[in-house]
Amino acid sequence: MGLPKSAYTSRPWRMHEIAPEFTVEDVWELPTRGGPEEFPRVVDAIFGSRFPEGAPALVRFLWAARWKLGEWFGLDDEDGGLDARVQSLRKRLPDDLRSADAAYAELGPFSRIFQTDAEFAAELANRTVHTVMHLGWVPDPQRGVHYALMTVLVRPNGRLGAGYLAAIKPLRHLFVYPALLRQIEQQWAAASPTAH
Numbered sequence: 001m002g003l004p005k006s007a008y009t010s011r012p013w014r015m016h017e018i019a020p021e022f023t024v025e026d027v028w029e030l031p032t033r034g035g036p037e038e039f040p041r042v043v044d045a046i047f048g049s050r051f052p053e054g055a056p057a058l059v060r061f062l063w064a065a066r067w068k069l070g071e072w073f074g075l076d077d078e079d080g081g082l083d084a085r086v087q088s089l090r091k092r093l094p095d096d097l098r099s100a101d102a103a104y105a106e107l108g109p110f111s112r113i114f115q116t117d118a119e120f121a122a123e124l125a126n127r128t129v130h131t132v133m134h135l136g137w138v139p140d141p142q143r144g145v146h147y148a149l150m151t152v153l154v155r156p157n158g159r160l161g162a163g164y165l166a167a168i169k170p171l172r173h174l175f176v177y178p179a180l181l182r183q184i185e186q187q188w189a190a191a192s193p194t195a196h
Contacts, residue, residue: 002173003027008134008151014111015121015134015153018092018113022153025165028177030135031185036117039137040143042148043120045187046135047107059179062171080127082111085157089123089132105127128164130155 005024009016010046030035032042053060069075082088090098090113097114110133111124118137123130132153 001029002030003149004178007149008136011136011138011149012137013134014097014114014116014119015132017094017154018089018097018121019132019155022130022155025131025152025154026172026177027152028150028181030188031181032152032188033143033145033146036137036139036146037150038146039118039120039135041188041191042135042137043115045184045191046133046150047110047122048187059175063173066168075127077127081125082123085127086125086130086155089121127163128157130157 005027007029008024008027030042030045032045034041046099074080078084088111089131092113093114097116107122110124113121113123113132115121120135121132123132125131134149134151134153136151137145154161154165156165186193
């Protein structure tokens with residue numbers, strides 16, 4: 001379910017201090033419910049899923065078309081990515097996050113920035129945008145559970161980046177996010193302790 005930007009901005013995430021100049025593009029409540037210690041399952045449900053391979057044919061087509069356009073127009077060349085056009089946000093980590101999370105992992109097109117017991121961030125960059133996928137594990141005292149927020153943070157690269165984000169927004173909202181949320185829900189249910 002899509003949420004207002006304040007669902008992310010009102011919470012005391014560590015990500016605020018690491019990327020203050022990034023803007024919130026989208027915030028989604030993920031179909032996950034669990035106890036306070038289950039946040040690693042959220043990360044696995046997203047990065048361990050077979051997205052976009054397991055998504056509907058239209059989403060797979062859109063995903064493949066995006067990468068093909070990127071190849072044709074040089075949007076995803078190495079010199080437009082992390083530590084080339086833009087510096088990785090890992091270099092901004094405060095000492096406590098750097099020492100607590102020394103691992104650097106490639107997660108498909110993303111690279112992990114950091115992970116704590118309730119927060120995770122991964123980034124990617126190309127010629128159009130530097131973007132962060134942020135996951136947070138939020139307590140819900142009324143229901144006695146935690147749930148996950150997925151926030152997309154962006155720093156567009158000039159007019160090209162702003163135009164690109166505007167052009168793909170309808171496709172993300174109509175096709176990509178719904179398919180991703182269904183896949184996360186299936187992955188979460190399959191990995192649930194009660195499912196075994």
